[in-house]
Amino acid sequence: MKIKTIDVFQVDLPVKGGVYRLSGGREYTAYDATIVRISTDTGFEGWGESTPFGSTYIAAHAGGTRAGIDLLAPTLIGMDPRQHDRLWDKMCNTLKGHRDARTALDIACWDIAAKAAGQPLCDMLGGRTPGAIPVISSIGGDTPEKMREKVANHRAQGFLGHSIKIGASEAEGGPMLDAERIQACLADRQPGEWFLADANNGLSVEHALRMLSLLPDGLDFVLEAPCASWRETQSLRQRCNVPLLLDELVQSEADLMQAISQDTCDGVGLKVSKQGGITPMIRQRTIAASAGLVMSVQDTVGSEISFATILHIAQSTPRHLLRCALDPRSMVTLSTAEFEAPIVNGGAEAPDALGLGVSPKLETLGEPVATYGV
Ligand SMILES: [Mg+2]
Numbered sequence: 001m002k003i004k005t006i007d008v009f010q011v012d013l014p015v016k017g018g019v020y021r022l023s024g025g026r027e028y029t030a031y032d033a034t035i036v037r038i039s040t041d042t043g044f045e046g047w048g049e050s051t052p053f054g055s056t057y058i059a060a061h062a063g064g065t066r067a068g069i070d071l072l073a074p075t076l077i078g079m080d081p082r083q084h085d086r087l088w089d090k091m092c093n094t095l096k097g098h099r100d101a102r103t104a105l106d107i108a109c110w111d112i113a114a115k116a117a118g119q120p121l122c123d124m125l126g127g128r129t130p131g132a133i134p135v136i137s138s139i140g141g142d143t144p145e146k147m148r149e150k151v152a153n154h155r156a157q158g159f160l161g162h163s164i165k166i167g168a169s170e171a172e173g174g175p176m177l178d179a180e181r182i183q184a185c186l187a188d189r190q191p192g193e194w195f196l197a198d199a200n201n202g203l204s205v206e207h208a209l210r211m212l213s214l215l216p217d218g219l220d221f222v223l224e225a226p227c228a229s230w231r232e233t234q235s236l237r238q239r240c241n242v243p244l245l246l247d248e249l250v251q252s253e254a255d256l257m258q259a260i261s262q263d264t265c266d267g268v269g270l271k272v273s274k275q276g277g278i279t280p281m282i283r284q285r286t287i288a289a290s291a292g293l294v295m296s297v298q299d300t301v302g303s304e305i306s307f308a309t310i311l312h313i314a315q316s317t318p319r320h321l322l323r324c325a326l327d328p329r330s331m332v333t334l335s336t337a338e339f340e341a342p343i344v345n346g347g348a349e350a351p352d353a354l355g356l357g358v359s360p361k362l363e364t365l366g367e368p369v370a371t372y373g374v
Contacts, residue, residue, distance in 0.1 A: 001040050001041065001042050001044070001080055001081060001082065001112075001116065002040060002041045002078050002079065002080060002081075003038055003039075003040060003076050003077055003078060003079050003080075003081050003109075003373070004039050004040055004041045004077070004373055005038075005039045005077075005371060005372065005373035005374055006036060006037070006038050006039075006069075006073040006076065006077070006105070006108075006371070006372040006373055007036070007037040007039075007368040007370070007371050007372075008034060008035075008036055008066060008069055008073070008368055008369055008370040008371070008372075009034070009035040009036070009037070009365040009366065009368055009369065010032065010033070010034060010035075010062075010066070010369045011033050011035065011303075011334065011336060011364065011365060011366075012030045012031070012032055012033070012334070013030060013031045013032075013033050013051065013301070013302075013303055013332035013333070013334045013336075014029070014030045014332060014333045014334060015028055015029050015030060015031070015331065015332060015333075016330065016331055016332055016333050017140075020140050020331065021140050021141045021142075021165065022057075022140075022141070022165060022167065022200045022202065023141070023165070023166065023167020023168075023199050023200050023201070023202020023203070024056075024167060024169070024200075024202045025169060026054070026056045026057075026200075028053065028054045031051050031052075031053065031054065031062075031301050031302075031332065032051070032052075032061075032062030032063075033049060033050075033051040033062070033302060033303060033336070034049070034050050034051065034062060034065045034066055034069065034104055035047065035048070035049050035104065035305060035336060035360065035365060036048045036049070036050075036069070036104035036105055036107075036108050037108065037360070037368075038076075038081060038105070038108040038109060038111075038112060040081060040112060042116075044081075044112045044115055044116055045112070046081065046107075046108035046109060046110070046111035046112035046113075046115070046355065046356075047107070047108055047111055047305050047337070047356060047358055047360055048103065048104035048105060048106065048107030048108035048109075048110075048111065048277075048305060048309075049103075049104055049107065049302050049303065049305035049306045049309070049336075050065050050100050050101070050103035050104040050107075050273045050302075051273060051299070051300060051301050051302040051303070051306060051328075052064075052065060052100050052273060052300055052301075053300040053301050057200070057248070057300060058248050058251070058274060058300070059097075060098070060099075060100040060273070060274075060300075064098065064100070064101065065098075065100045065101050065103075065104075066101075066369070066370070067101075068095055068098040068100070068101020068102070069101050069104070069105065069370070070370065071094055071095050071101075072091050072094055072095055072101060072102065072105060073105065073370075073372040073373075074372050074373075075090055075091075075094050076090065076091075076105060077372060077373040081108075081109040081112040081113060082109070082112070082113040082116065084106070084109060084110065084113070084278075084279045085279065087105075087106065087109055087279075088102070088106065088277075088279045088280070091105065091106075099251060099252075099273070099274065099275060099276030099277075099280070100273045100274075100276070100300075102276045102277055103272060103273045103276055103277040104277075105277070106276065106277025106278055106279050106280075107272070107277055107278055107305070107309050107356075110124065110277075110278045110279075110355075110356075111355040111356045111358075112355070114354060114355040114356070115354045115355040118354060119354065120312065120350060120351065120352055120353060120354060120355070120357060121308075121309075121312035121350070121355055121356055121357075122311075122312040122313075122315040122316040122350045123316075125278070125282055125312060125313060125316040126282075126316045127316060128315055128316060128350065129315060129316065129317070129318070129319050131319075131347075131349070132344065132345070132347030132348055132349045133311060133314045133315055133322070133324075133325045133347055133348055133349065133350075134159075134160050134161055134323075134324050134325070134346060134347050135159065135161070135324065135325055135326070135327045135343055135346055135347055135348055136159070136161035136162065136163050136194075136196070136296065136298075136323075136324035136325065136326055137150070137151070137154035137159045137161065137162045137163060137330075138163050138165075138326070138330070138331060139151060139154075139162060139163060139164045139165060139185065140165050141165040141166065141167065141168065141181070144177070144180040144181050144183070144184035144185075145184065147164060147181055147184055147185050148184040148185055148187060148188070151164070151185045151188070152188060154346075155188070155190065155193070157343070157345075157346060158343075158344070158345035158346030158347070159346040160192050160193050160194060160324075160346055161193070161194045161195075161196070161296075161323060161324035161346075162185065162193065162194070162195050162196070163196045163198050163224070163326075164181060164182065164185045164195065164196065164197055164198065165198055165199075165200070166178040166181055166182065166197050166198065166199050166202075166203075166211070167199040167200060167202030167203055168181075174207065174210075175207050175208075175210035175211035175214060176211075176214060178197075178199075178207075178211045179211050179212075179214035179215050181197075182195075182197050182211075182215060182219065182221060183215065183216070183219070186219055186220070186221060189220065194222075194323055194324065195220065195221040195222070196221065196222050196223075196224045196245065196296075197221050197222070197223050197224065198224040198225060198247070199223070199224065199225055199226045199227075200225055200247070200248065201225050201226075201227060201228040201247075201248045201249070202228075203226045203227055204227070204232070205227060205232050205235050205236050205239075208223070208226045208227065208236050208240070209236070209239060209240065212240055212242060221242070222242070222243045222244070222245050222266070222267065223240075223242045223243070223244055223245070224244075224245040224246075224247055224269065225245070225246060225247040225248050225249070225269070226244070228248075229249075230249060230258070230262075230264070233246070233249065233264055233265075234262060234264055237263075237264055237265075243266040243267070244264070244265045244266055244267075245265055245266065245267035245268060245269060245294070245296070246259055246264065246265040246267075246268050246269070247268070247269035247271070247274075248274070250265075250268050250269075250270075250284075251274050251275060251276075252275075252276075252280070253280065253283055253284055253287060256268065256284050256287050256288060257287065260287070260288075260291040260293070265293065266293065266294065267293050267294035267295060267296070267323065268284075268288050268293050268294075268295055268296075269295075269296045269298055270284055270285065270288070270295055270296070270297055270298065270313075271298045271299050271300050272298075272299040272300075272302075272306065272309050272310060272313070273299055273300045273302070273306075274299075274300055278309065278313065281297075281313055282313070285313070285317060288321070289318055289321055292321075293321070294321050294322075294323050295317060295321055295322055295323065296322075296323050296324050296325070296326070297310055297313050297314040297317060297322065297324075297325045297326070298310060298325065298326035298328075299326065299328055301328050301331055301332070302328040302332075303328065303329060303332060303334065303335065303336040303337065304329060304335060304336055304337035304338070304339040304358055304360075305336065305337055305339075305356065305358050305360070306328050307327055307328055307329050307339065307341070308337075308339050308341070308350075308356040308357060308358045309356065310325050310326060310327075310328070311325060311341055311348055311349075311350045312350045312356065314350075315349065315350040325348075327343060327348065330343075334364070335361065335364070336360060336361060336364055336365065337358040337359055337360040337361055338358065338359040338360075338361070339351075339356075339357060339358045339359075340353070340357065341357075
């Protein structure tokens with residue numbers, strides 16, 4: 001089987017609720033999504049998505065995603081889409097870094113491989129674990145009262161995991177406001193709930209230590225991505241006893257090995273477009289599991305194709321190490337594909353359909369912005 005053509009589509013995904021806020025005053029109103037269709041000489045079609053969160057999240061942006069695909073896609077024409085490591089090597093040897101550009105191409109090849117094998121993707125990735133995958137809520141930075149309400153709203157829908165955004169500037173309220181946000185979100189905590197306080201690399205060590213000193217003992221939460229650099233994170237690690245989960249700092253296998261060798265964290269957030277697709281996701285999942293790190297399986301953001309990828313990876317991840325998956329559909333208002341995985345009682349299960357199990361809406365995607373292989 002050979003890759004015959006690659007089509008690239010572009011859509012804007014408007015943010016649900018109008019605006020999404022992160023630490024450092026970062027705001028997003030829409031996300032620029034790149035969706036890829038790969039067709040083979042045997043008639044298979046595979047789909048993949050790469051949607052960077054925005055140019056201020058990590059070193060990735062949507063224009064760069066498509067510019068990278070423009071370099072990568074021609075080199076994959078004629079290759080076997082089932083030889084994931086060889087495809088990954090080819091992409092690494094064509095373009096350094098830019099994992100977001102490899103992502104959609106890598107996913108589409110996995111979609112084809114699973115369809116050709118007659119399996120849902122989660123079975124290709126090691127086998128389905130039983131039961132629904134707990135989905136995590138995303139509570140954007142706001143007043144403590146509003147964030148407490150949003151947690152209550154998600155709790156009422158059955159969510160057990162809650163990701164609460166912190167990282168207020170001094171002008172907004174600084175460490176005091178962040179401490180109040182954490183306390184408000186945990187105020188009604190129920191048994192079995194899991195809370196992440198996610199700073200998206202937005203805290204200085206000084207901010208983090210002041211915030212932690214303002215919190216009462218006994219609050220059960222994990223601090224995610226507190227600082228922007230390894231040095232700051234390591235410094236904080238040595239001076240606090242709150243469990244740490246890394247996200248933005250861990251993109252490559254080498255990053256993960258560094259975190260493990262220096263004992264920088266207790267868990268890691270693996271995101272499909274941040275790690276570079278399914279091939280590096282499952283490599284890093286194995287490394288993290290070997291070190292006993294807990295994992296959240298997510299994406300930077302995205303639509304149905306992104307969620308399908310997340311869900312199949314999460315569905316095949318050892319359950320005792322999997323904390324949650326993200327449903328990026330809940331963050332945007334545009335639907336790009338049919339995907340039968342409703343959230344029921346705060347969880348979702350990968351469908352039995354072959355491959356990813358997505359049926360993209362061609363009328364929504366419009367005409368390709370680029371085509372390779374013809
Ligand atoms: Mg995060």
